[in-house]
Amino acid sequence: MYDINQVRADFPILSRKVYDKPLVYLDNAATTQKPLCVLDAMRDEYLNVNANVHRGVHYLSQQATDLHEAARETVRKFINAPKVEEVIFTRGTTESLNLVVSSFSDAFMSEGDEVIISTMEHHSNIVPWQLQAAKKGIAIRVIPINDKGEINLDEFAGLFTERTKIVSIAQVSNVLGTVNPVKEMIKIAHEHGVPVMVDGAQSTPHFAVDVQDMDCDFFAFSGHKIYGPTGIGVLYGKEEWLDKLPPYQGGGEMIESVSFEKTTFEKLPFKFEAGTPDYVATHGLAKAIDYVSALGMDNIAKHEQELTRYCMDQMRTIDGIRLFGEQEGKDAVVSFLVGDIHHMDMGTLLDRLGIAVRTGHHCAQPLMDRYGILGTVRASFALYNTKEEVDALIAGVKRVSQMF
Numbered sequence: 468m469y470d471i472n473q474v475r476a477d478f479p480i481l482s483r484k485v486y487d488k489p490l491v492y493l494d495n496a497a498t499t500q501k502p503l504c505v506l507d508a509m510r511d512e513y514l515n516v517n518a519n520v521h522r523g524v525h526y527l528s529q530q531a532t533d534l535h536e537a538a539r540e541t542v543r544k545f546i547n548a549p550k551v552e553e554v555i556f557t558r559g560t561t562e563s564l565n566l567v568v569s570s571f572s573d574a575f576m577s578e579g580d581e582v583i584i585s586t587m588e589h590h591s592n593i594v595p596w597q598l599q600a601a602k603k604g605i606a607i608r609v610i611p612i613n614d615k616g617e618i619n620l621d622e623f624a625g626l627f628t629e630r631t632k633i634v635s636i637a638q639v640s641n642v643l644g645t646v647n648p649v650k651e652m653i654k655i656a657h658e659h660g661v662p663v664m665v666d667g668a669q670s671t672p673h674f675a676v677d678v679q680d681m682d683c684d685f686f687a688f689s690g691h692k693i694y695g696p697t698g699i700g701v702l703y704g705k706e707e708w709l710d711k712l713p714p715y716q717g718g719g720e721m722i723e724s725v726s727f728e729k730t731t732f733e734k735l736p737f738k739f740e741a742g743t744p745d746y747v748a749t750h751g752l753a754k755a756i757d758y759v760s761a762l763g764m765d766n767i768a769k770h771e772q773e774l775t776r777y778c779m780d781q782m783r784t785i786d787g788i789r790l791f792g793e794q795e796g797k798d799a800v801v802s803f804l805v806g807d808i809h810h811m812d813m814g815t816l817l818d819r820l821g822i823a824v825r826t827g828h829h830c831a832q833p834l835m836d837r838y839g840i841l842g843t844v845r846a847s848f849a850l851y852n853t854k855e856e857v858d859a860l861i862a863g864v865k866r867v868s869q870m871f
């Protein structure tokens with residue numbers, strides 16, 4: 468286990484006050500805070516190495532390119548991808564998902580073809596499919612979930628038809644904390660000859676991800692959710708699939724040669740990386756990955772699981788509590804309501820106590836519909852949160868509840 472006090476010292480923002488009260492930051496599913504090593508590395512690159520990457524012949528460009536491509540290798544190793552060419556930098560999970568939805572449906576889907584997603588998906592894994600449905604007439608089939616927020620594998624298997632072309636599924640729900648059995652789901656899909664895209668936005672920060680063990684065909688995550696900078700994300704794709712997909716965006720970097728008669732495209736990963744990449748953010752992401760890897764993903768997972776379990780147990784002592792997502796062993800997210808207190812009221816009053824949570828539909832409105840609610844209050848944990856912060860949350864919720 469790691470020294471929580473030493474870890475918290477790596478994140479100066481955690482010692483600031485809000486409304487003259489100690490900040491209790493529990494909105495990590497939205498974005499995590501950044502350790503000094505990430506911020507220092509990015510500042511140092513702008514100060515001492517800054518140059519555009521890949522085609523410069525001068526020293527700085529080569530140095531910046533070396534950092535950028537070293538970051539790609541760091542990501543490859545972190546998710547255990549077979550080849551560095553299968554690691555594509557994007558702006559985040561949303562762009563990664565949109566890239567596959569757009570290019571895959573262009574190449575392999577026509578009217579009446581089907582995609583399977585789940586009720587618990589984030590809008591970034593719903594709306595892109597709806598845009599394709601409107602454009603190409605594809606059909607979206609939805610895996611139901613039970614009251615505890617879990618997928619039934621038999622119900623999932625029953626959704627496949629001869630028109631099913633792809634499955635796209637969150638590994639972890641950003642509202643429920645449910646950890647989906649993606650490895651088993653992928654096995655079922657592959658028995659139908661159907662590829663699977665996994666939305667790893669809420670799994671990558673919390674436990675070790677192995678894309679080869681999972682055998683997913685595509686995997687997406689965001690840098691800002693794993694203690695890295697905003698504006699950078701990753702799409703992993705099996706080379707066999709990425710080679711078959713048309714480019715997502717056109718421009719510089721992604722071409723081999725351009726003429727008005729004919730244009731040819733770069734090899735992987737550059738075919739999918741149009742324009743100047745955020746080469747400083749990729750460096751920052753690599754430093755964030757180095758940071759969590761040094762702490763140990765298993766240690767982080769154990770710490771967050773203990774916090775989540777403790778929080779759920781304490782929440783159950785609150786009169787009128789309604790918890791959303793009660794899977795045994797769920798991950799790092801606690802969504803709740805208390806009686807008929809509006810989620811915005813609860814969140815606003817907790818904020819005045821220094822406690823930062825998120826309220827609303829969390830970009831998962833179909834999931835809210837499934838539970839017959841408009842929104843929840845969501846606390847989400849990270850490697851630097853403490854049991855004392857959970858106690859502050861529980862005391863805050865009880866104090867606010869007594870105001871109504």
Ligand SMILES: Cc1ncc(COP(=O)(O)O)c(CN[C@@H]2CONC2=O)c1O
Pocket residue numbers: 496497498558559560561562589591592637639640641666668669689825829830
């Ligand atoms: C499961 C899941 N998928 C995709 C995304 C999109 O990620 P980017 O915004 O980085 O592209 C999010 C963001 N999570 C939202 C963001 O704020 N609060 C949340 O729960 C998410 O939780």
